[in-house]
Amino acid sequence: MKELRYRQVHLDFHTSEYIPEVAQEFDPDKFVNTLKKANINSITCFARCHHGWLYYPSKNAPELIHPNLVNRNLLLEQIEACHKNNIKVPIYTTVQWDGHIAKTHPQWLAVDEKGEFINSQNVPKPHFYYTICLNSGYREYFKEHLQDIIDTVGIENIDGFFMDILFKVDCNCKYCVDKMSKLGFDPQVKHERIEYSTVMLDEFKKEITQFIKDRVPNAGIFYNSSHIGPNNKKSLEDYTHLELESLPSGGWGYDHFPATVRYARNLGKDILGMTGKFHTYWGDFHSLKNKAALEFECFNMLALGAGCSIGDQLHPSGKLSEAAYELIGSVYEKVKEKEAYCIDAKPIPEIAVFTPEEFYSFRDHDLGIPPALIGAVRMLQELSYQFDVIDSSFDFNKYKLLILPDDINFSHELENKIIKYVENGGKVIGTYKSLLNQGSKISSLYGISCEKESDYYRDFILPNEIIGKDLYKEEYVMYLRGMDIKAQEAEVLMHSVEPYFNREGEKFCSHQHTPSSGKLGYPAVTRKNNVIYFSHPIFRIYRKNSAIWCKLIMKDAIELLLKDKLISHSGPSTIITALNTQVNENRDILHVLHYITEKRSEDIYIIEDSIPLYDIEFKIYVGDKNIKTVKSVPRGESIEFHKVDKYVVFNISKIEGHSTISIEY
Template sequence: MSELKYRQVHLDFHTSEYIPNVGSDFDAEEFVETLKVASVDSITCFARCHHGWLYYPSKNRPDLIHPNIYNKNLLLEQIDVCHKNDIKVPIYTTVQWDAYVMEHHPEWLSIDENGEYINSQGVPAPHFYYTICLNSGYRQYLKEHLQDIIDVVGSERIDGFFLDILFKVDCHCENCFEQMHLKGLNTAIKKDRVAYSLIMLDEFRAEISAFINERVPSAGVFYNSSHIGPTAKKSLESFSHLELESLPSGGWGYDHFPATMRYSRNLGKDIIGMTGKFHTYWGDFHSLKNKAALEFECFNMLALGAACSIGDQLHPNGKLSEAAYDLIGHVYGRVKAVEEYCRNTTTISEIGVLTPEEFYIPGEPNPGIHPALIGAVRMLQELSYQFDIIDSQMDFDKYKVIVLPDVIDYIPRLEQKLEEYTKRGGKVIGTYESLIDKNNAVSKLYGNEYIGDSSYDRDFVLPNDTIGKDLYKEEYVMYVKGAEIESLTSKVLMQTVKPYFNREGKTFCSHQHAPSSKEFGCPAVTKNEHVIYFSHPIFTLYRKNSPAWCKAMMKDAIEHLLDHKLVQHNGPSTLLTSLREKTDSNAKVLHALHYITEKRSADIYTIEDVIPLHQIELKVFIGDANVKSVKVIPELTPLQFDVKDNYVTITIDKIEGHFMLLIE
């Protein structure tokens, strides 16, 4: 991470040919002065946009230079003035969206089973969203374009390439089908077609990275697909680093970044988070994100181990917005002050949560970030646990507890890996259908027999002094159907309670479900040595309805398994914490964030107000380490602290937005 710039801007410049005087107000010194005042240390600038136009003096395709550009040297001047001021300038080019290619080379476009062009965004015309097939003559076109950039800009002036828009596509073109036949894949099966699309993207990235590295060995290379998941692992060698595009107000939502970042930070690559200054989505000219929202999005990147990138779009006249860079500068001034305590740090986690995304089948519908994973991330964040999102190939021994949220497929090798993990002292929490072999209903791991779906659409759980110990000792409804199980070698920690009946046929009661019949049903929670199992899809349920009793049940289960918790506090569940460790010392860095997302509009969630917290007690597990000092970052003001029972305890007078501590 030390080589990454932490205060980046991604400067879009998708500019229609129907706009005159493009770049006419660009002034290099004014441009760079605006960036410097805003504490920007890297800015991605455009060689070519989605409209297909070029913003540099192309030798290979001068006909594609934007027809109304005022200054053909725009990109070159952006690079030169930024380099003189120690600001990096990665070069942007588009890959699979290009309006010029759409119009002039329709033979290069991906087609569906009806021979229609594939519009992956579903946006009506006019647009530039027909997806280009990378198995076509376009691949050579792109190489020639990259070579042209290198020839014109010069390899010594190139910091890196940001290659945008690489998506898997169910393409039915002759080239794809020919390659599928060569690989023994069935063109009549959608799963095979989409699987081939992923293979082809991996091959493409490897080929283009080799092409770039041969010519500009020091260049950074990143391919943007708007998400990073398990499928990225096969082509990681093609990336110099990772960038995680996630604009909460632009369709990703506030659940995408934490779930995806907690996974991608385990892939062994430096990583940059990316949001936008826009109130909504890319291309939202003359809008500003709420200051509190941009603060949270950037500070959460730091807390979870990423550098920062903020998306902007340059006005066609080439002049940066004063308001936008006042906003960006407000956030980046604070990032600049603390970034040295974010560099060279590693995550400290106590829990690993398996991602359902690993088990998605290519070509079949999938929910993106699965509701079960969203529920797990929300619940664990609200409970102040330190956790990663992992896949089944990763090292389980880094974690005290492994969580299998609701829908993790049954795989014998995963079951065996977890059994071996528990023999070494590891703990497991499984829920609902995770790791349930429906062909052999007896689970040695859980100590239960799986009978099938519950007979009841909604049933109830009855808290006790082990699970739900802080709840009233009466029934609580579970809004999503669970599984019916029978305890074999496990101990029952919580019972379900049956309703009188389902709401079906002639039976119904009141407005929703029937009340409790007071008759016990099957177990709701069991424990088999180091393994706790919930028969309900408790994380999906929490994502759907957010019942506090489900979070209380999970809290009790984790506390039942964990000897200690890494971070504790007496604040509200909206206070998020992240614990990291400096790699060049044993100092710990604690991030605390308090920003509350709201849906004040029909379309988007955002954050507007920063609500301070007062007299917050933070406790950090330190084991037998000797604490020398606790200081506030970045001022390094020393704080009083107490050490007792392997915890250091600090009381913070005020947390307003983002707060950082250095524990030496």
Template sequence: TPYINYVEEQTIEVLEKFGDQVDGLFFDIIFQNPCCCNYCIEGMLKEGLDPEDEKDRKKYATKIVNEFKKRMTSIVRKHNKDCTIFYNAGHIGPAIRESLDTYTHLELESLPSGGWGYDHFPITVRYAKNLGKEYIGMTGKFHKSWADFGGFKNQPALEYECFMSLAHGAKCSIGDQLHPTGAINKATYELIGSVYNQVKEKEAWCDDVEAVSEIAVFTPEAIRDDGIRLYPSVRGAYKMLVESHYQFDIVDEEMDFSKYEVLILPDIITFDTKLQNKVNEYIQNGGKVIFSYKSGMDRQENEFIIQGTGIKLVGDAEYSPDYVVARDAVKNGLLDTEYVMYDRGLWVEADKDAEKLAAIWNPYFNRSYKHFCSHNQTPVEKDSGYPAIVKKDNIIYFAHPIFSMYYKHGMRAYKQLFINSLKLLLEDKIVESNAPTTAHINVNYQPAYGRYVAHILHYIPERRYKLIDTIEDVIPLYNIELKVKLPKAPAKVYCAPSMEELDFSYDGKYAKLIVPEVKGHQMVVFEHTL
């Protein structure tokens, strides 16, 4: 539309007026929903697209946004060769790949109390950090979201959001919004300064780091186009792994799987030929895979097409909810009983040489107007004859959507079944700790210094109120046992930024120590002699 010409003219005016003083341009709200205005209908018809077809409308909208980015970057570079350029859409996901070359860096807008939630940044940054661009975590000083004048975030919440950025190797950005008078609000910058003073002390151990990861979680965003930013399956996998202190990234089909010991395909990762070949190659080269529900099927969901899975599709499970009984290999931490699976799974047949780690048990009947029992699901009756979890060589399959179920229903048994299964494939995890499930532990490597840095964060977001997630209290942890897998013995171990040295032992694989106190955020540094 002519609006793009208007934005171009504005941009040129700014660049010509301020010249080299322009150190960066931030284009906000750069996304386009499918549109049927006169301009878009005319454009679609010229492209041979059908304005009445939703897929064609989406395709054209994406094309317009990407063309806008390329056009604006070209215009900016004609007037300024060095300024930064960023196009904000409130989320960074695989869709950015088509226009990634138009960005100088990535800014991950994520205001937890403003609609993004506390899962958004730590999931998104695990993807964005592997795109080859400098990246920044962007939050706000607001109690709620943008334009929340007079609303101030609790300091512990702002600390957590900034320190989480540091723990993932991201720079920090705290957004404010200027009053119409142009006057700076003193209290706002006292709040921001109280956090940034701490950031300044920590920066030396957070610059130019590489994540140390053992697991890759494949994002459904890479294969689906339905506008969902955080799929329940990814949120469930994220929660299981973070609560169990595993080190992991979020990946798409363009990333290198070979650097990860385990690849997780959560619930709905169906395959085209390209992804099928890539996963099969990963398995052939010794990679280990956990997949669940309809993951590993062809796009039409007719059959499983991962090599060597040891399973064959029968169809949807006849009963739902149904139950799972764990066998000894995945029973650790579970009661000797049947656990309800709230969402419908699949029935599969296992090869004779595959190991059945858990069984599906049926209820007496499906609850309906014809017959029911009490207030909820029908009680368990008998073994269905179908497996719930199957292991063959380095591949494990869950017949239920275990990851989205954990996110939706929060039953600890789902996480325990997954973690017990994961341990069968990954015996030596990077981090072992007795820290509670509310603690986040991230390990980074700083190549310039030859040192590893373990970040322990213990802030607990709460939904105390109807619409707001926030953090009010910092609850310290004391005498936390920490083991970190390292390639060689460190020369010394200390807390940063206090520089307090810690006693440790090294057994040829793990450095083991006690962290005396974690008050919100503690970095533990493992120095090696370069």
């Protein structure tokens, strides 16, 4: 799968044995014509589903072909029809969920400390969510299954494999306990069992990748865990590309994709984003996502350096939904028009944000996206900064400014690396506990000392003409406890203010916290040369309460350090911008998105409306480059511009959803 297609559908087909006449209405010509009309150039189709059934004429396990599958050549006919029309067909198979295996080979299932089967989704019966242990005899079973697909489909017909459901799990089965003991892990300690499970997953992926490459050398290979983060780096060589499953309405939310893709796009692999056409989650039959939502999700993938994949589920009849593919086609028509300006485009970042996820321990297990990271991503997007998410192994010198949000663990190695970066002209903003060696005399990075957390669970900040210059010059509450610091070798840019007392014991005042006493407390913001430190967890507060004063004081700090901001505009903070470059085309591409996310329902955030904006001015830093033209794409309409110092300045007359601007040199 050498060429990653940008208009993919992931076609689920998890089909119960209690449904009759499966695939009776499948017609390969109608199937492929629907895909072509919808501008689809890659579709992931099923060899085996979570129920455990096969959808091809298996040579090795014909008894596992879906008992009611009318057309036993379903997968073969899907591939043949698509290949005749230059549509790729990666092959899907499940790994750690299989309802049939759970019933027939319970000895292969992962078990908890009590010997109970592990239901990783906590869904009541009936379900297929019992997790299979990859240390069991199932591993050989899975390789035999892959060989069966290869033998039946044919090497020349295989574009790739999408292998689904590979999760770390606290397995206590005899296979894992034995292997843990041999490798020096203590099977009696939970976090060691979880750590071992990641070792086992990496071992499994390496073995399976080699198995596939020996047989189908050019096949695409991807293992899906519904997330991509620092832990994936250990087995990255076993993937040919990345696919980032992130259905905003399906539990991931609208924060997951931008926080994750900004990290994943720097791992050296081509990447697809994956959402769904469903209103909610996978398997939401006969529902359609709002068109504005699907547009935003796909266009945001393009803006952030990824191709597009939209999840659907084929009806058991084998017939595609006309409505679903009219919806998908309407979005992919626009993707098709714009993808020439997206393929091989690289982001132009000015800031790097460290991910606290790097420092999750196996004691933490599944904490999800760090709240501090979500707060930082939201804040920087709203301020129109261009940024990557990184870990401590990245090259810092690509960035003008490093941000350490709230919870970056201290190590002398990382501190020394950042100090060297600062000595070479780099700028740093740290917040709360990030890289703070509590109890040490003086932080070499920040020029402060810290003995403890603040005595007050809520205190206040007092803005001034340096930090908080656009705020009223009176106290603002900070909703989470800060760090009680002393400025030793740093100047104080802003003070905290103490409340009268905490709400505890017999003392309380009104409904929430006690108001300001007017007494200045510890420094809230300090500066040592090109390093600024905030003593409060600014980003977690922003994630929790979206307090605009947190965003504005951070904006002031960034502006103190970062000159020549890449993008400025006259529009609202609901605009999302992304600036990418296509070096070979000698042009930069500006993406501007404006969609409104709302919590209209009890369960999910939705996007229903795209509210147009008019006459928005943009200033893009271009340095000494000579601008040949600025134009909207794909229409190719020229946009008037002028150069002011090192900026190109122009107006976009109308932004309706997604605008793409080519700045050509």
